[in-house]
Amino acid sequence: MSRTRRTLRWAAAASAVALTATGCNLVGSGEDDSNDDASGENVTITVALVPDPPGASEFYRAQFDQFEEDNPGITVDVIENPTDQQLNAVELMFQQGDPPDVFRAQAEGFDRMYERGWTHSLEEFVTDEFIDRFPEGTMNPATSGLHRDGELYTLPLVTGKWDVRVLIYNEAVLRDNGYDAPPETWSELEEMATTITQNGGGSVFGYAPASNKAAAVEMLAQTAVPYSVVSEGIDFRTGQPATASPGMVEAVELHRRMQANGVMVPGWESWDGSRAFTEFAAGTIAMYPSAPWHVAEIRKLDPEIEMGVAALPVPDDGRGGYTPMKQPFQPIWSMSSETEHPEQAWAVMDFLASEDFHRAYYEEFGTLTAVESAWEDQAAENPDQAAILAVAEEGMRLVPNPKLATPGGAAILQARAQRPELKHTDAAVDAIINNKPFLPIAEALDAQIQTFLDETLTELSGTATIDDITFPSWDPLENYTPEQ
């Protein structure tokens, strides 16, 4: 009895000590003491970022320490948010009236911020020297992906080439099965994968569809049909629903056959994003379509692995599309419209887009960054990266992007984004796993997309028409240049 009581008393005492030690933390100071230095001497810039990839936390701190040393008078406060929560966290900070000066909002996340009027135009700060850092032509206000309404609003971290999709294959496994080159067509892919799985005895498999959402379907389909058919279910040449296009359907059917025949690695149905490269590094799978960052992860896990990087195989009857280059850059860094120190915030952003920073980032993580001059020479000597770059050169084409082309196009795509179920992804997984023919499913989806388009265009009448997402002159096999 008394022992228990003593335990409780002890715990109570410990609690009391801990609470008084940190009591000041409990209520919190309404005013941030480091932030009210308006006299001009020292300015604190808050940067909200995500500590991703592993090690980024220390990397950013070291970089900002360097920055502070070079820019006396500016202190950089880092707020790290978990990747998945960054957007929500920044949004809540805005609602709280205490937004960060500079924040990371990636791709569509930037549009969320921009539409709310929370981003600061960077046009006033931009110099010719700044534009010249990026490869020629990429900073065109009409297509850069970083401009909205002709003004620069956000800065990139990685090069547009990083959007390339590649086929990663295990040279040793291919060789053991009598193949000296990766597949170039879908039927070669199917045939090779089948053979390898049959010879693999349940421990080596020919193929994996990349993730539990069968992301490989999307990557392969992009070589068969215009990218918009894959991503939106709409053919941007005609403005018509087109999920039932033969190339799209065949991409799903290819996977469905391989699943039914037990060719694909079992268990992929519940893989998270990192299992594919783990299994590849373990030697379980011979090849899979992938985003290029997997290459570095595989090297990390097994530096010795005989890995090849090739272009994605194309349909037997020839290529019908390319991995899309919707824009040269993806948005990453933005400035808050509510910042009290735009000059200093720009100094930080300028640093984040400097050649030095981009080189350091490349060297630390092996990511091909937006300022290509920072890594061009080194990457040419790195076989993995050179291979990725070669595929990017061959396997990507500029495509029309309604979001950047007209406000109406942006509005339609925004409405479409609210209906994720219209995309082929879930239906395709369902077809593959449950062995259902995809064509009727695709036709049903197309009917829904047509209804959606009709409704949306009625709703948006006056601001958008079908012409906003129709580009009759577009040839998916060529680079697209918008008529100015």
Added chain:
Amino acid sequence: MASLQAPARRPRAAGRPRAARWRRHAWSYAFLVPAALLFCGFSIWPMLASWWYSFFEWDGVGAPTDWIGLDNFRDVLGAGGFWDAFWHSFLFSLAALFIELPLALILAILLNNAWLRGRNVYRLALFLPVVTTTAVVGIVFAILFDPIRGVVNTALTDIGLVDSPINFLGSTTTALPTLIGIDIWKGFGITLIYWLAALQTIPKDIHEAALIDGANPRQSLRFVVLPMLVPLAIVILLLVFQRSLNTFDLVQATTQGGPNYATDVVPTYIYRFAFDPFLQAPRYGFACAAGVVFGVMTLLITLLQAPVLRRQYKAGATT
């Protein structure tokens, strides 16, 4: 919610005995105030607010302005995905109530015995999964149950129980039962602790008195101990039910609702619409509507059980 505190301010009735009782009750109401404040602020108000939001097409930022009436509810009720998730959540609950609850009681009775040596160690062992980080649990079981290199499949094929490896987490038929099993493993310790605490509320003397009166241990347990457990057992039942309905982390960490939504539960369904980072346009209003429908449905299910539970409670309390 004013009803929580209002009675305390009622004028005192005349007459000394009643006044005295009122004074006693006044204290009771005063005792309710802190909980009432906290509860109103952080349970009732968010609940009412989310009901309000469910009538809007709203992305969760700024003031909701786009009133769309019952459209969100119409969408939820018409969404096949929601009902699938609902069914899965329900299965989680059934498993928790009919497998985890009784098993935990059996082990609690066993581990409550003073004669069992090392019971502290056993208790700790059974409790460890509770404190194991959920995300790690996800990867551990993914590796253990892997159809190619997983130890479970290796063992099963070696023994000869199965011919070919079972795709535990990847097949739409086995993923949900596997996940439910992992969920029971993860939550078992909590239920065990509840039962142990409940057993402690029964004075040892009563059990012993029954033995002295000639009852054998089994009779004592059956006719003396178990009936005394009933009031707390009903509370524990509710707790387990509620916890199982809110399974979220484990599903998110292990299968993210996959394969092909075969393990999607209502909390992951709601999360996808409200907070998924890959969502270009959050549908917070819709997520709120899904939450409301889910809450109302489970409440109805609970109410259907209420008469039975109440009878049990009364029977137990008077024993």
Added chain:
Amino acid sequence: MSTTELVRDTPAPPAPAGPDRRNRWYRIRPNLWHLFLIPFCLLWVYPFIWMISAAFKSPSEMLLGGLSLIPDDWTFDNFDRAWTTAKFGDYTINTITFSITVVLLVLLTSATAGYALSRPDLPGKKVIVGILIATMFIPHGYTIIPVFLLINDLGLNNGLLGAALAQAGPVLVVPILLFMGFFAGIPRDLEDAARVDGAGYVRTFLRVMLPLSRPVIGTVTLLNFITAWNSFFIPLVFTLGAPELRTLGVGMFSFFGQEGTDWTGLAAGACISTVPIVIVFLFLQRTFVEGIAGAVKT
């Protein structure tokens, strides 16, 4: 019933006197349980042990290596990385403060409310309990936005108290019901005796009832401590403007990236952050194990 079958094999603590053979049987039989319990528990804790062993492996050994629990190459890098990545140094005190505050808030409010509601004759009791149970079934995950707005208006948005309130508020129902169920089970005579001795309502509660409720206090403390300790969303959202106040639950998410997860770092972090909980468990298990046995004399 399976329970009764189990008990058939369970002898009473003092083995009744009997013939020698039977006596020995009684002495051996309890030990037979170990034959079942030991392998069962080993299997049960296997994933936990796996987590510990992963914390000492290199990432490639953990992901590619076999299932051996003994690392080929012991490494402490993961702990190093965990300490800096998850900011254990900075966040531990915050986590202790946060968790203890949550536990205190929950105990204070739920014990008093549970005691008040344990009185069968309290007018309005049914309504209150009904509302409590009804709200148990409302999913809470997505109600964070209204809670956030409320805390913001109270001016508590950048302190751990706001986070603790937001954490404690929604979990109250369970502890209240537990306390209520417990207090309702305590014989009335005990309370009446206290009153005869001249103790008032508060005094009876503090001096007689509360000490008796140790098993419930232990349970509530333990479970809420664990939840608060691992809590992620709430401490994240309520320390947005003051990241130095974050807790380990938030820090742990630094291991998750868009492009893969630092599993061994996470395992190391999980090991470190589990230690305090295990200690708390060991402390508290006495309260619900030794509990009140023999304390309630009728």
